Amino acid sequence: MGRHRAFSYLCKYKMEHKAGFIAIIGKPNVGKSTLMNRIVGEQLSVVTPKAQTTRHRIKGILTTDDFQMVFSDTPGILKPAYDLHKRMMKSVDATILDADAAMFVVEVNERKLSEEVGLRLKNLQIPLVVVINKIDQADQLELEQRVAFWETELNPAAIIPVSATENFNVEAIVTTLLRFIPEAPAFFDGEDLSDRNTRFFVAEIIREKILMQYQKEVPYSCEVTIIDYKEEPTIDKIRCEIFVDRESQKAILLGHKGEAIKRLGTDARKKIEKFVGKHVFLDLTIKVKSDWRNDERSLNKFGYNED
Ligand SMILES: Nc1nc2c(ncn2[C@@H]2O[C@H](COP(=O)(O)OP(=O)(O)OP(=O)(O)O)[C@@H](O)[C@H]2O)c(=O)[nH]1
Ligand SMILES: [Mg+2]
Numbered sequence: 049m050g051r052h053r054a055f056s057y058l059c060k061y062k063m064e065h066k067a068g069f070i071a072i073i074g075k076p077n078v079g080k081s082t083l084m085n086r087i088v089g090e091q092l093s094v095v096t097p098k099a100q101t102t103r104h105r106i107k108g109i110l111t112t113d114d115f116q117m118v119f120s121d122t123p124g125i126l127k128p129a130y131d132l133h134k135r136m137m138k139s140v141d142a143t144i145l146d147a148d149a150a151m152f153v154v155e156v157n158e159r160k161l162s163e164e165v166g167l168r169l170k171n172l173q174i175p176l177v178v179v180i181n182k183i184d185q186a187d188q189l190e191l192e193q194r195v196a197f198w199e200t201e202l203n204p205a206a207i208i209p210v211s212a213t214e215n216f217n218v219e220a221i222v223t224t225l226l227r228f229i230p231e232a233p234a235f236f237d238g239e240d241l242s243d244r245n246t247r248f249f250v251a252e253i254i255r256e257k258i259l260m261q262y263q264k265e266v267p268y269s270c271e272v273t274i275i276d277y278k279e280e281p282t283i284d285k286i287r288c289e290i291f292v293d294r295e296s297q298k299a300i301l302l303g304h305k306g307e308a309i310k311r312l313g314t315d316a317r318k319k320i321e322k323f324v325g326k327h328v329f330l331d332l333t334i335k336v337k338s339d340w341r342n343d344e345r346s347l348n349k350f351g352y353n354e355d
Contacts, residue, residue, distance in 0.1 A: 066115040068229035071143045074153035075165060076100050076124025079181040082212040083153060084108045084121040087222060092242050092249075093121045094256040100124060100268065101259060103132075104351065105139045107243040109236050115226060116234040120147070125165050130341035135352040137164075144168065149175045149228035151221065152204070156186040156194055161201055169202060175228040176204040179221060184211040247274045250320050254288060254332075257316045258301075261308070266300055269293040271340060271350050283327040286320070291337045291346070298334050309334070 072080045081093035081102055088108035094101055100123070108119045120143045123136040144150060150172055152165075161169070169176060178198045183191055195207050206224045210217040236243075251272045259267040269292050276287040292298050302309050309332060317330040340346040347353065 064114070064231060065233060066226065066229045067118075067232040067234050068116075068148035069118045069120065069146055070225055071140075071147035071150045072119055072121050072153060073125060073140060073144065073150060073165075073168070075155075075158070075162065076126060078124070078153045078155045078158070079212045080124070080153050081121050083179065083181065083210070083218065083221070084119050086212050086215060086218050087117075087119060088241060090241050092244075094252050094259075096256060096259045098259050098267070100126070101256075103136060103255075104248075105143050106248075109240050109242065110222065111234065111236070111238045111240075115229060116236065116238075117222065117225065117229060118235060119151075125162070125168065127162075127164055131344070132341040132347060132352065135347055139352075141168070144172070144174070147174055148230060149177060149205075149225055151177050151179055151225065152202075153179045153181050154194075154198065156180055156182045156191060156209075158194075159197070176202060177221070177224055177228075178202060178204045178207045180207065180209045181212055183209045183216070184214050246324065247277055249323060250274055250277070250286060251288070253319045253323065254290070254312075254316045257312055257319070258290070261312055261315070262300065266292075266297055269297050269341075270301070271346075273350060283329055284320075284324055285329045285331075287331045288333070290332060290334050291340055291350075292334060293336070293339060293341070295336055298336055301334050 072084055074080050076099035081095045084093050085091050085095065088110055092108050093106050102121060102123045106121050108121060110117045122140045122143050125140060126133060128134045128137055152169060180194055191209055198204065198207055208217065208220050208224060210221065212218065251274050254272045258270050271291045273289050274286060275289055278285040290301065292301060313330055313332050317328050320330065321328045337346055
């Protein structure tokens, strides 16, 4: 029996292994990134209290012995005001096309389907799971009303109420989505948590600190690019350029006697040091590129065509 039996067992095991792609979509600020981080168990995607935090699609990979789920966190769906937004929405659509199932995240107090979101969901060719997030902010009656609303509006395959920050019911997302994942071998190495590299995460940390430190339009007019990354045995030397739209924004970024940019640099460096587990030398230069959000070459350079 020996070898034969072992071989058939191996085939059976392989056949039952599931692997697939999940598109996390929804309006800005509903908690998509917080949820992906919870599911994968790492702070991969930047989370801030501000809308439009996520600009690039980022994968978060959950691997077990039995399955691999590749989640894609995407920018919040909005009506484009710039070419930048159009490209962000293109990456949302490309992610949906690649996915085996869509995880549509709403806030518990969301009461209508926007035109942009409706357009995408009503043409969906894959199973739709609605995740009602932030249920810590509502009572039972409100929650029941919202469940009934999404049921009639979208007739999804499942509706899952959760709280990402309270870590309530998040595991139900994984068990539910598993139903819609095909049998397949893993796509990524079991050790991989994301498809993005260190440079990407470093740029995101700097952008997170900009979002936290500056107000109103300023963070939205900034783009961060890493122009040089040198790894030395005891220190990583990173040169970074921050692009803004106008001279006035450069002055705000610098602050009185350069104090604001200094604080930004220190905060970002500390977080990058934790991330890379090494000392970091961080050099920040601010550049003005007028209307970069509508400039094709700038958008290409900033990686808004690779998603
Ligand atoms: N009260 C509460 N707040 C939450 C919950 N989940 C996320 N948040 C908060 O909601 C805010 C937005 O969270 P994000 O994860 O950045 O939202 P997002 O959908 O990725 O936003 P964009 O990237 O802008 O599209 C943050 O301040 C989170 O801490 C939750 O379950 N309850
Ligand atoms: Mg996000």
